[in-house]
Every structure is written in C-alpha cells, then in structure tokens.
Amino acid sequence: MTQAPTPTADTVRRLVSSLLKDGAKGGAGTAGPEVRPVAEGGGHSTWWVGTRHVLRLAPDRAAALSQRRELRLRDLVRPHLPLAVPTSVAHGEWAPGLTYTLDTKVPGGTAEEHDVSAVGEADLAGLLTGLREVPARQAETLGVPRTAPRSLEALRRAAGRAAERLAAADEFDPVRLHQLTPQAAVQLAAQPATAVLVHHDLRGEHLVVSADGRVRGILDWTDAAVGDPAEDIAGLAIAVGSPAAVRAATLAGYAARPCLRGLWLARCDTVVRLAECLDRRDAGPLPLLRSQLRHAWEAILLERVTELRDEDEDADAEL
Numbered sequence: 001m002t003q004a005p006t007p008t009a010d011t012v013r014r015l016v017s018s019l020l021k022d023g024a025k026g027g028a029g030t031a032g033p034e035v036r037p038v039a040e041g042g043g044h045s046t047w048w049v050g051t052r053h054v055l056r057l058a059p060d061r062a063a064a065l066s067q068r069r070e071l072r073l074r075d076l077v078r079p080h081l082p083l084a085v086p087t088s089v090a091h092g093e094w095a096p097g098l099t100y101t102l103d104t105k106v107p108g109g110t111a112e113e114h115d116v117s118a119v120g121e122a123d124l125a126g127l128l129t130g131l132r133e134v135p136a137r138q139a140e141t142l143g144v145p146r147t148a149p150r151s152l153e154a155l156r157r158a159a160g161r162a163a164e165r166l167a168a169a170d171e172f173d174p175v176r177l178h179q180l181t182p183q184a185a186v187q188l189a190a191q192p193a194t195a196v197l198v199h200h201d202l203r204g205e206h207l208v209v210s211a212d213g214r215v216r217g218i219l220d221w222t223d224a225a226v227g228d229p230a231e232d233i234a235g236l237a238i239a240v241g242s243p244a245a246v247r248a249a250t251l252a253g254y255a256a257r258p259c260l261r262g263l264w265l266a267r268c269d270t271v272v273r274l275a276e277c278l279d280r281r282d283a284g285p286l287p288l289l290r291s292q293l294r295h296a297w298e299a300i301l302l303e304r305v306t307e308l309r310d311e312d313e314d315a316d317a318e319l
Contacts, residue, residue: 117213233262
C-alpha cells in the first residue's frame with residue numbers, strides 16, 4: 001500500500017493559493033494565505049486558512065469516502081436545521097484518491113469555551129427537531145449507514161467494571177452507578193421504529209457557540225448515521241451537561257425514555273473512557289475526560305428510572 005503523503009504548511013499554502021486565486025483573501029498578501037494547523041482535527045488533517053476558511057484534508061481513502069458523503073449530507077440537512085452547517089467553497093483531491101474540502105468558517109467559539117444559555121438550549125432543541133425531520137431513506141441513499149442501537153445493559157456492565165478501576169484511583173464512586181439497575185437498563189432499551197438521522201459526534205468542539213451562549217452551528221458530519229436518537233442526547237449531555245441536554249431534548253418533543261436512555265449512555269460512556277485512559281497512563285486527554293464525566297453526571301430531576309412505565313411515559317417526562 002502506498003504511504004499517504006504528510007501535508008505540510010507549504011502543501012496547504014500552495015493548494016489554498018490556487019483555490020482562492022488571491023492571497024489577500026487568506027490574510028497574508030502576496031506571500032499567500034496564512035495557514036496554521038487546528039489542534040482538534042478528528043480523523044482529518046485540519047488547517048485554519050486566514051480568518052475565514054478551514055481546510056480539511058482526508059488522510060486516507062476511508063476518510064476520503066466519508067468526506068465525499070459528508071459534502072452531500074450537509075446539503076441535505078441544511079434546509080432542516082436552524083443552525084449553520086459549514087459550506088464548501090471548493091473541494092477535490094489534494095493527493096491521488098485523497099480528498100479535501102475548503103469550508104467557510106462558522107463564526108464563534110466552541111462549547112468547550114462558552115457555556116450554552118437557555119436560548120442556546122432552544123437552539124439545540126431545533127437541531128434535534130431538524131435531524132428528526134430529515135428523510136432517513138434519503139440520507140441512506142447518500143451512503144449514510146444505518147446503525148443498530150447499543151445494548152445499555154452491556155454498557156452498564158462495562159461501566160461497572162470501569163468504575164471499580166476508577167474507584168481504586170480515587171476518581172469515581174462506583175455506588176453512583178447503582179442507580180442504573182439491570183431492570184432499568186431493560187426498560188430503557190431503544191424502542192422499535194425510532195431511528196432518525198443522528199450526528200453521532202456532538203462533542204463540545206463540534207458545537208459552535210457564541211459569547212452570549214447561542215449555538216450557531218454544527219461541525220463535522222462525517223460520523224452521521226441513521227440510528228438511535230438517544231446517541232445525540234448522550235453527546236449533548238457530555239458536551240454541555242445533562243440538565244441542558246435533557247431540557248433541549250424535551251423541547252424537541254422527546255419523552256422520558258429516550259432522554260433517560262441518552263443520559264445513561266453518556267454516563268456509562270464517560271466512566272469507561274476515563275478508565276481506559278487511566279489504564280494507558282496517557283495524561284493528555286485526562287482533563288477533558290474528567291470534565292466530560294462531570295457534565296454527564298450532573299443531576300437532573302428525572303432520575304428515578306426504575307419508575308418508568310410504558311403507560312405513563314409522557315407523565316414521567318416532567319423534568
């Protein structure tokens with residue numbers, strides 16, 4: 001297999017100069033546009049280009065396939081969402097079989113930099129509502145995969161083992177997991193015929209938040225899937241805190257079951273991820289993972305999952 005080239009600042013500058021046609025647009029005059037790598041890049045090599053653009057380079061063919069799909073998906077979801085979705089001003093190949101997209105920058109910071117306000121929670125509700133309105137079949141024709149719901153019971157057991165490791169490191173009290181009983185995990189299983197388009201990666205860095213707490217845009221749609229809507233509720237719980245996530249989901253019309261399912265997916269996930277990080281003795285992401293665990297374990301009013309019953313689910317949804 002041919003080794004993919006490693007993009008450098010010169011590689012990026014030459015590519016962007018040919019795309020923008022005017023070095024001044026990139027902010028560096030005749031020397032070409034100013035380019036600098038973005039710290040959070042996910043599966044792509046990502047670069048700031050001046051003050052108005054972001055260049056994302058697919059590092060391998062699998063990422064290139066995802067990026068091509070993402071460009072089509074963004075056009076599909078844009079009319080359904082009240083939030084900005086990045087627009088590609090140019091796209092193509094930066095190396096044989098490896099794609100790029102030059103996107104306009106969505107103004108604002110991230111949910112890791114700014115707290116989401118009450119009005120911002122309404123923005124998130126609009127996101128969840130809009131995703132539910134996107135025709136799932138049409139998304140699948142673009143190549144968006146359909147994913148099966150995860151087993152909350154299996155995740156509960158994995159989190160229980162991880163919690164014991166965290167307890168030994170004085171990071172977490174495993175008693176807190178006892179709220180999610182085996183019976184509750186069964187009650188909170190995903191219901192049939194509830195699959196919708198989900199972003200599936202609603203991390204703090206992918207939520208564009210303004211200084212006043214409004215959510216202005218959603219970035220990086222490469223992991224989107226047709227699947228369990230509780231996964232996006234879980235992502236929001238980790239990114240902005242469980243109370244805000246559950247309030248946003250409730251505003252979007254979700255009842256108690258998917259809200260609680262998302263809550264416990266987030267809680268179990270954060271326990272497992274932090275334990276895995278400690279096992280690897282990798283101190284790099286520890287502050288972020290600890291922050292995510294705190295967000296997911298923030299208390300909400302709707303905590304007594306064992307009392308959830310099918311016949312009065314709507315009544316239990318008073319948060």
